[in-house]
Amino acid sequence: MPSDPLVAQHVLEFPGGYTRTTGPVIGRFLSELRGRRIVGVRTKEGKVLVPPLEYDPATGEPVTGEFVEVGPAGTVTTWAFVPEPGAGHPLDRPFAWALIKLDGADTALVHAVDAGDPKRLRAGMRVWPVWNDHPTGQITDISCFVPEVTDIVANVRTEYRLQAGGALRVFLEGIERGVFLGGRCDTCAKVYVPYRLTCPECGNAIPETLELPDTGTITTFAINNLPDPRAPEVPFVSAYILLDGSDIPVIALIGDVPAHEVRQGMRVRAVWVPEPERTASMANIRWFAPTGEPDVEQP
């Protein structure tokens, strides 16, 4: 109640509401709605009025007694988006009003469309009714319309058991000790890291491992804005790092430095987890952090 004693609240209300007769045409429409069907009425000129009226608004002639089932889907002809619904509105979240030309009708129905994002709204949009759980023979037996199904979400998830054998096992055992293991191809004179059994260029066997330092140079990097469980925060930087003495860069996270300060040629060193926590896993390396040395010219 207002605090000013000379201001009063006043309510106009008709308890129980007005009782209105429907007549045969509107009554048929509302009865069909209760049965979850939408019907129009045919005019003498053959048009289908939805919702039906007793007289053709174009000619003033009484309509025929022929009722035609229409929809239930239809096409939006125009719309208006309500960002802040009011108490009397059919939905309590942002929604659209729309004129909907139901399939088989010649006129458009006014109703609400629950489309979520207003960017989805457009003339020509296909919509379908959502029925009230307990239809009673009112226009609100249709709770609202929703966009036609045009896409679905297909979930994929399968599980596997992976085992590190061969060269990967050798490499990860090195990581467990805090060492990067690579290998030199004597034919191509290139050092590969992680260690591999054969040279990808010439195919020759690489019989020996080669210990590499945990320092290197950033050759390129990307700033990532989508969260990743391995990254400490968003945005985070992933980079190609050319370990000293190797010829092929490895990919790793960059940490301990703001994303915008990371650059090509930056010198970095691996940050290892404390020795008692180490396992034969790349999780041993938190990320690479700047060493503070001067940048290196790009090769």
Place this chain on the structure above:
Amino acid sequence: MRDVAIVAFAQTRHTGHDTGLTEPELIGPVIGEVKERTGLKRFGFTCSGSCDYLAGAPFSFVSALDALAAWPPISESHVEMDGAWALYEAWVRLQHGDIDSALVYGFGKSSLGDLRTIMTLQLDPYYLAPLGLDQLSYAALQANAAGADRAELDQIVRRSRADGRRNPYALDLPDPEGEDVAVRPLKATDVPPITDGAAAIVLAAGDLASRLCPRPAYIRGIAHRTEPHYLGMRDLARSDSAADAARAAGVGKGPVEVAELHAQFPHEEIILREALGLRDDTEINPSGGPLAANPVMATGLIRIGEAARRVHDGAARRTVGHATSGPCLQQNLVTVLEA
């Protein structure tokens, strides 16, 4: 047809808030003003336009008669519509030929309740009202159907508010600013101000007109037309009923210097200009129009009064007044006034 002219027009200094005046107190001064200007104390016929839902009081229009001096009994009628339709009824009554003068008034206090949802009550009770379709929502549907250029809409609001600031009876509203959405595509600045106000007009027939007013504004044409109420049964991008009324009133028979249009939203002005066939050299709403003051149930009558005022003061020889009623320009009344 009998020559009938508007010989006096008065309006309140409209307010954007409730001043606490009762409806008879609001109306009283404007009735007094037109009586004083014409020297008439009694009229052959009296007709008013208002809507009881604005005050939420059944038959509030009856108590409004207290402002008139209605005893001994007067010949009186009321329309539950804008006062422009009361003017039409009075014009028809004067065509009977047995009386020579009529008093017309319209009034409304839209500050008392929530006008947006009160306007839902005028909608068809079977198909539209139960949805809670409110005034801004259906206007936004029409704005989208019309697809008007945003820059043109903004310019209409800017011009209306600037003209309103020069009109002592309209509200002082700042230049429109901001992109706040009312109901998309309507911006908050596209919405007419909530306004309380009243207006009165005196009509006179035959010789009486020139005796009461040095430059009577003769009604050379007046007509109103309607179209289907249900929004899905007509083309909202245009107004066939306004075009029909304009044709019947003879708008196109000569140049129109000033048109006062009952366009509550800027897209309605674009639709109406097209429907009335107004040329670019017609000045639209020099009073500021409904976007500068919108005393519901008097706004349309004020358009006719403002159009008449241009003839009364010699500024124009031929003007048009327009009024509308119902959702999305459902019914339209057009009158052509000439010196």
